[in-house]
Amino acid sequence: MVSANFLGVFLLMELLAGGFRFGADGLSMNYYIFNCPFVEPIVRSTVASALQSDPTLAAALVRMHFHDCWIQGCDGSILLDTTKDNTAEKDSPGNLSVRGFKLIDDVKGKLESMCPGVVSCADIIAMAAREAVSWSGGPVYDIPKGKKRMEGGLKSRTLSNLPFPTFNASQLIGVFGQRGFSAQDMVALSGAHTLGVSRCSSFKSRLSDPVDPTMDSDFSKTLARTCRGGDNAEQPFDMTRNNFDSFYFQALQRKAGVLFSDQTLYNHPKTRAIVNNYAMNQAMFFLDFQQAMVKMSLLDVKEGSKGEVRADCRKVN
Template sequence: MRMSFMGFIVWLLLGLFCCVKADLQLGFYDKSCPKAEKIISDFVKKHIPNAPTLASPLLRMHFHDCFVRGCDGSVLINSTSNNQAEKAATPNLTLRGFGFIDSVKSLVEKECPGVVSCADIVALVARDAVGVIGGPYWRVPTGRRDGLISNSTEALNNIPAPTFNFSALQTSFANKGLNVTDLIWLSGAHTIGIGHCSSFSSRLYNFTGKGGQDPSLDRFYAANLKKACKSLNDNVTFVEMDPGSFRTFDLGYYKNVLKRRGLFQSDAALITNAPTKSSIMNLVNSPPEVFFQEFALSMEKMGRIEVKAGTTGEIRKNCAVVNS
C-alpha cells in the first residue's frame, strides 16, 4: 500500500510537478469559462441516476482515450472515407456514451464557444459519473487540448486486451508511464459494468486453440458463464463483470479475482504474479476507503498521460470532427 503520510506527500509533490510540466491545473477554466465544470457536473448528476449503467462505459471511454495518443479526445473522432478512426478498432466497438459527451459539449459550447476541450469533458464526465453511483472522487486538473489524429490501428495496438497475460499488461501500462500499482487499482474499474462474451469466450471453449477450458477459471463460475455465452462465436450476449454488484463500486471485483472468478484473462493474470496477488489479498482485508483512495490516485495519474496543452492540438467545436 502507499497510504503512509510521507508517501502521500511524495505523490502530491510529484503530481504537482506533473501538472506544471503538462500545463494542467485545477480550475483551468475559472476565468475563461467559470461555469464549465458546474454545467458538466449538473448534467451528469441529472442524467446518470436514470442510466446508472452508463457510468462504466464513460469511465472506460476515458481509459481508452488516454491509452492512445494520450488523453486528447481522439477516441471521439468519427471515421471518414480516408481514415478508420479509433472508434472502428475492435476494443472500441462496444464503447457507449458518445451521445452523452456530445450533449455535454453542446451545453458548454453554448456557454463558452471554443473554450473547453472535448478531452477535458471526457475526463470530467468520467469522474462525475463514477461519483454519482457512489464511487470515489478524484481531482481532475484541466487544460487538455484535443488531438488531430485518430487511428484504429493505434487503438488496437495500445489498448490493453482482455486476453493479456501479466507480462503484457505490465508492459502496456509501463509504456504509458503507469506501474504495477496503477495496474492493480485501475483494474478495479471492472467492479462496475459488463463484459461481452466475445472478450472471454475462448476461456470457455477454446483456450488452448484446440478446444478446452482455461484451467485457471473456477469451474462453477465457468459453468454459469456457459449458460449465458453458449458458443465461441457469440458476439451479442454480455454478462456482469462483478456479478451481483456490477452497479456498485466496491471490493467485489478483487474478491472474485482471488476466487478465480475474474471474467477476463487479464483479470486472472493479476494473481499469477505473487506480489500483485499479495497486494490484492491485503486490499480485500482493508476498509473500502483504501480502494477508493488508491483508485483515485491512479486515475489522476492516468489522466495526465501524454496530454496536449498550450498551443498543441486544438479545441474541437464538434467532438466527433476535427476542426476544418
Template sequence: MAAGTVSVPSRVLLLSLAFLAAAGTAAALSTKYYDKRCPALQPTVRFAVARAVAADTNAGAAVLRLFFHDCFVNGCDASVLLDDGAAPGEKGAGPNANSLRGYEVIDAAKAAVEAACPGAVSCADVLALAARDAVSLLGGPSWNVRLGRRDARAASRDAANANLPGPGSGLPALVAAFRAKGLSARDMTALSGAHTVGRARCATFRARASAGAAGGGEAINGTFAAELREACGGADGALVPLDAVTPDAFDNGYFRGLVERRGLLHSDQELFSGGSQDTLVRRYARDGAAFAADFAKAMVRMGNLAPAPGTPLEVRVSCRRPN
C-alpha cells in the same frame, strides 16, 4: 456580449486562437484552469453525466471506459471521440468496435458546456471530468481533475489497435503496456478495478469459460464458469456483469471476485494468479478505502498522459469532428 451569443466572426477568432495556442507542447494542467474562463464547467458536466446515469447505470461505466481508451492511445486528447474522416479513426479499432459506448453522454455534456462557455473547453477536459463524475455517481471516489488539455485533430486506428491491452492479455503484457505509458504495476491493478462496474460481451470471455469446463488451465471457479456458459448460450453479443455481485456499484467487489477465481476476463484473473499482484489484490479485496484512494491517484496520473510534442491540437466545437 451575453454567454451563448458569440457572433460567427468572434467564434472563428476564438477557435483560431485556441488552435494556435495548442499547436506546440501542451501547457501544464491545473485544477484552476477554467476558474475564470468557464466557472460553470464542472457542475455543468456533472449534471449531464448524472442525468445519463440516472437513465442508465451502464452509462457511467461506458464513460469511464471511454476515458481509458482515449488516454492510452496517443494521450488524453479526445481522439477516441472522433468519427472516421479521411483516415480510419479509433472507433472502429478492434478493442473499440461494437464495444465502446457513451459517446452521446459526452456530446450532451459538451453541448451544455458550449452553451455556457463557447469555444473555451476541450472535449478532452469534458471527458476527463465526466469520467470522474461517473465514478463518484456510482459510489466511488472523487478527485481533483487537472485541466487544460487540447483536442486532437485526427485519430489513428493503428495506434488504437497497438496500444490497448486486450481481454486475453497475460500479466507480463499488462504490466508492460502500462509501464510504456509511465504507469506502475500498482497503477495498472488499481485502474483495472474500474471493472467493478460495467458489462462485457460473451465473445470476450467465452473461451475462458469453455476452457474452465474442459480443464484447460484457466484459473476459474468451476461453478462460475458454468454460470457464464449458461448466461451466454450461443450469443456472442450477450452482456454479462464484470462484477457479478454489485455490477452497478463502484466498490471493491471486483477484487473480492478475483480472490474467489471469479474474474470475468482472462486479463482480470491474471491479476490474481500466483503472480506479482496477488498481495495487492488481496489488500484491495479486504480494504475498499485503500482501493478507492489508489484508484483516484492512478486516474490523475493516467489523465496526465499527453499527446506527443508537435501533435496538431485545438479546442473542438464538436467532439465528433475537427473544427
C-alpha cells in the same frame, strides 16, 4: 441568470480552496475558473441526469476515458467520426463497443452555448468519467484540465496499443510499464471493472476444451450459460455492476474473474498481494485508483496549452 455577487463568491471560494495551480504544461485543476466558471456543475448535472436514466453509462464513460488516453494520449480523438480520409478510433475493432458519445455531445452543447470555444473535448471525457465514478459510489477526485492537443485517430494504432483481455499479468505489467504505470497502478486501474459487464466474445476462449483451470468450476458453468446467448451476451464483472466498490477484487479471490486478464491478477505473485489488499481494504483501493486516474489523465499531454478546442467533438474545426 447567475448574479455577479454569486459569481464573485464562487471565485473567492475557489481561491481559498487553493485554486489556480498551474503546472509547467499549462494544466490546472481550476483551468476554467475565469473563462467558463460553471463547467463543473454543468458536467456534473448532465452526467448525473444521464446516469439516473441509465446507470450502465457509468462503466461506459470510464471505459471511454481509458481508451481515449491509452491510444494517443488524452486528446479526445476517440470522439472523432470517420471521414473519407481517416478511419476513426471509435470504428476500430477494439473500440466498437465504446459508448456514451451522445452524453458527451450533450455536455459539449451546453458548454458551447455558455462559453464557446473554451472547454476541450478531452477535458469533458475526463470530467464525465470522474463524475461517473463518484456517482457510482467511488472516490471523489479532481483532474488537471486544459488539455487541447488533438490528433486524428488511426485504426492501426488502436489495435496495437490497447491491452487485450487475453493478456497475462506479466504482459499487463509490461504494457502498463511502458506508459509509466507501476504494477500497483495497473491493478488499481483494473479495478474499474467493478463497473459494467463483459461480452461473451471476450471470454469464451476460457471455456474451450480444456476449460481455463484458473477459474472456479461453478463459475465456469456460469460463464458457459451466459455464452449460450451468443457472443454479445453480457456477464457482469462482479455482483454489483453499477456500484463502484471492491467486490471485483473479492471475485478474483474466489477465482471468479470474468476475463483472463482479470483473474491473472490473482495468480501472479507480484499482483496477488495487491488484489488481496484491495479486497480487504476498499479505502486503500479508492486512494490508489484516484491517484492512478489522475496519472492516466496526463498521458501524452505535455503540451496541454497548445492545440485546438473543437466546437463539435465529432470533427475537427
